[in-house]
Amino acid sequence: MSRPDAHHGREVPPGSRITVIGAGMAGLASAALLARDGYRVTVLEKQAQVGGRAGSWEKDGYRFDTGPSWYLMPEVFDHFFRLLGTSAAEQLDLTVLDPGYRVFFEGQQSPVDLRRDRALNERIFEDLQPGAGRSLAAYLDSAEETYGLAKKYFLYTSFASFAPLLTPDILRGAPKLARLLLESLDRYAGRFVQDQRLRQILGYPAVFLGSAPKLTPSMYHLMSHLDLDDGVLYPQGGFIRIVDAVRALAEAEGAQIITGADATAILTDSRPRSRPRAVGVRYRDGSGKTEVLAANAVVSAADLHHTETRLLPRPLQSYPERYWNKRVAGPGAVLVMLGVTGKLPQLSHHSLLFTRDWDANFNAIFRSPTQVPDPASFYVCKPSATDQTVAPEGGENLFILVPVPPDTRLGAGGINRDGDARVEAVADGAIAQLSSWAGIEDLAERIKVRRTLGPADFATDYNSWRGGVLGPAHVLKQSAFLRGRNKSRKVEGLYYAGGTTIPGIGLPMCLISAEILLKRMRRDTTTTAMDEPLIPVTGRVPEVAP
Template sequence: MTAPRGRAVVIGAGVAGLASAALLAREGYQVDLLEQRDEVGGRAGSWSRDGFRFDTGPSWYLMPEVFDHFFSLLGTSSAEQLQLELLDPGYRVFFEGRSEPVDLRAERADNVALFESLQAGAGAALETYLDSARRTYEVALRRFLYTTFAHPGYALSADVLTQLHRLVPQLATSLQSFVAGRFTDPRIRQILGYPAVFLGASPDRAPALYHLMSALDLDDGVLYPQGGFAGLVDVLVELAHREGVRVHTSSTVTEILTEDAGKRGRRARARGVRYLDADGSDREIDADVVVAAADLHHTETRLLPRRLQTYPQSWWDRRTSGPGAVLVMLGVRGELPELEHHTLFFTRDWRANFDAIFGGRVPEPASIYVCRPSATDAAVAPADHENLFMLVPIPADPEIGHGGHDGAGSPAVEAIADAAIEQVAQWAGIGDLADRVVVRRTMGPGDFVADLNAWHGGMLGPAHTLRQSAMFRAGNVSRRVAGLYYAGSSTIPGIGLPMCLISAELLVKRLRRDTSAGPLRAPL
């Protein structure tokens, strides 16, 4: 049994907070996890009504080896905890102005044949592209994703040095240019460029290093956990409880408590948190370690005094937010075979679409993502009905407004939702889609602020531009307050469920003063 280490408080019960709390407890800490909402999950939330259950956040299960490793740290496995199903097709893409969609499959060979059918020579080019993506991804796993960047050794290993001739140009080139130099068909360019959106960026703003994302969907395939991502959150909660974590919902942290070091030049030290409980009573918890798994901008600028902020407002003023979003959850009567589990709708003018989003304008038309989990999971909708989740990337601007039930959200949010429903209906040939809707709820950037304290109302976090990736992203430890650490999408290694799990492991490495580049040995 691990020796007692002291007491830890984790702020925020999203995926990173739940994972951090479980690993800390495994390390021997007494852990209290505080969540301001009355439910856990953070961005990986869930909403139910009239027999429909919607995931309100992540819906792509990629990088399964990261999940496998995380579960192994807690003495279990993905196979024990989740029922995973491989999607084939992995996803479908509709293109503006083209009547036939394109299906991306679970096997590389099928995607190679598809690309060749779209552009002569593109099959062989995809083989080369995916080989490059695989090499880059494997280097990232070994040397970049599981490091705290506390020691320069992460970049001095032989496997990094031998790849420098490939990695340096990938950092100096945009993903858009990297793809355009290898493929001419606009459909292929969009398929290979769109993963930048998963990183909170756009193809012309994300470095080409992120072409590694294509190894995940076109080579490895896309999985789905039965029960949805709410089921994954339930598993994390169960594991945290098993490790002895005390979870407090409806508990809003108002201040990170610190004490002066008493010596000139020494940092202050975290000693706990102040919070409001479900009754509105002011309470405190003492702790040796405080982990902020909430939005980093909120943590730094609202929970700490200016003199103790590692990342003050002036730092954020020089950073780029990822996009905002309007989320549309629809319960639909009847079947929708025109849509796959994952379906993407790409506008013809790609550059104008992203320039609008990052320039503060709602794109018209917009590129839209639609998830139809009822294609795979019968539990998410009543019989003879479908569950649709639509995501419309828009500027990260809370002034666009809030969502609501049955069209009662802010006018701008509801107008965006109406346009998205109409666009999907037209492009996919579902003329009566709007008439078949029996349940509707929307969410807008204002909700991301109100529910998650999200910086600028962004749906993901700081964009993965070059200067906000890897060692250039916000670190996971305070430079002003000893004993204060960070986890989640705002910090290293970045955006996405796998990254949030890794961020929890990086917390443990910080506490152990482990500066190695690779993952920890399992189990803890």
């Protein structure tokens, strides 16, 4: 754990006014930690509701989470809450899912259920391929070791200094780490299991990272420890409950949240012989009026591409457009929210559909010229399997995520089929495929509520780079310290948080991103999680221009 005596002064003095752009999970978490640490925090959120991608939508008694739906890395959530003097158990009602998820394979009549712990999953692997149970045990041993190493040295650091990484653990493990970084996840999994179904199960976590199994470093086989060893949880009431909890904690610490406030520029001063400093944010309020919020520092938890190329002038951009031209975007997505009458016992809480031609599916998304995969490998969530509050009695709530190329030209979605034609066609194809593969012959006829979202929605609503659903893919050149700093190189007092910066994609990573933002401001270069609870620091309150 990091200690207060590891802090060598502050980059931003305690009591300073800090403006956070974006009230997604990273923005809310940043606001909570910064406010607790003695800063005066205001959050500007473009939308009418907070949560960003982790939003909520309701119609006719069906309530949908519009974004994240996998609760993994429970210790990260609990640690974050404990920093604020509470716990996940106090804030959330968590249910263990068993099965954790179900997988349907093209051309196979029987799906495969992955269970709540390692021993059960080893038996499942053994049934599908003799000897694969022992192989999975070895694979998960390595995954657990790698995950422990990542938590200790790579997830909770801002990489402001590399000195803390020069430890015996890292030096001894350097050859293995190098292999894990240079070998693909697909090839690494293939050294443990040969059955295509098992290779797909071990390779699919790449999609959670916005990438493909052949593009993702095998370092990320650590993800299999999370679902096949630790198990999968679900917060009753949906993921919006996590958003509500973090918002309430941020406000309890004194943070102010302004919704309907669309940031249009990060303001800087110009000082002789020194770098410009962030001094505030210009934003447009819900009535269209332009306002200015002065600050001593600015944290952008918005999409990093948008922050750099739209909110800063070209000379002050650390990551200009030419940087993004060389980056690999994660996938876009067509989201389909369906309210269905009658029960769907064929589906688990989480279900995955994997095509036989795995490579063709990912090539369609990541290789130029891109196209929508047909058939597609996609994800289905049925939270009504676990949560009685998300659908009317006797009904089911379905959320389908179809990975597609990150291309806003695919269009936007809509309600009751009024989205753009290509988005609605993807939705129709996914519904028909799910109906066929899962044996739900009358699925289409039972749909009472339908809403779709497409890449253009993500660009419009969340300022997502290229309309992607996740952000930059976790390929080698976009992982760990290569992902990009959480502090501007050209503007003093400008920081970044969220899935498009370090440490990466996913709700747990957004919580960690907020913590390493605070560590950066404290000049804390340790690599481990901070001590619980976070001890507030008080100090002189600097004056800022009105």
